[in-house]
Amino acid sequence: EVQLVESGGGLVQPGRSLKLSCVASGFTFSNYGMNWIRQAPGKGLEWVAYISSGSSYIYYAETVKGRFTISRDNAKNTLYLQMTSLRSEDTALYYCARDWSFDYWGQGVMVTVSS
C-alpha cells in the first residue's frame, strides 16, 4: 500500500525557518518525481514545488522561489521542503503528492506563521 506521511509542521514566527518531511512507503521512491502542494485555511490548492526522481529537475512556484528548497534522500525514501523567511501568507496545510500523476497524496501537515 502506497503511503505518504508528512511531518515537521508547527507554529513559527515570521522570518524564521522550518523543514518539512514526507516519508514514502509502498513503492520504489527513487523512481518517482514528487511535489509539494499547499492549501491555506478555507482556500484552494496551490502547487509549491516539484523535484524529479534523481533531483536533476527542480521547479518552484514564483511565490516561494528563493525562499523554499525542495530536496530528497532516496536512500531514506524521504522528500523535504526547507522553508526560510516565512511569511504569514505561507500559513497552510502542506501536502506531498507523487509525480506528475498526482495519484497519491499525504494527509498534510499544518504550518502556521504568526507572531
Next chain:
Amino acid sequence: DVVLTQTPSILSATIGQSVSISCRSSQSLLDSDGNTYLYWFLQRPGQSPQRLIYLVSNLGSGVPNRFSGSGSGTDFTLKISGVEAEDLGVYYCMQATHAPLTFGSGTKLEIK
C-alpha cells in the same frame, strides 16, 4: 500563468441526479508531446484531495465509473452520472501542461 476558471462555484444536487462541472483554461492545454495534462480531483471534507481523472478522460484507479471527463484545448468537463452521497466535497481541475502547475478555484458539491 494559466488561469483555470471553474463553473459553477457551488452545485446542489439530489441523489441520483447527473451533474457537470466546467473548467476553462486561459491557454490551450495540448502539450507538444500530444498529451493534454488536465486532471480532476475531489477533496472530501477533512480529507486530502483524491485524483479522479487524469489526461482529460482517464479514470483513476478505484474511481467509480459514474465519473467521466471530456474536453480538449481550453474547455473541459467533469460529469457525474448519478450523484451519490459520498460525492459531496470540493472538485478541482488542475493543469500540468504549462509551468507553473495551476488549479481551478474549486466547485463545491452539496447534496440536497
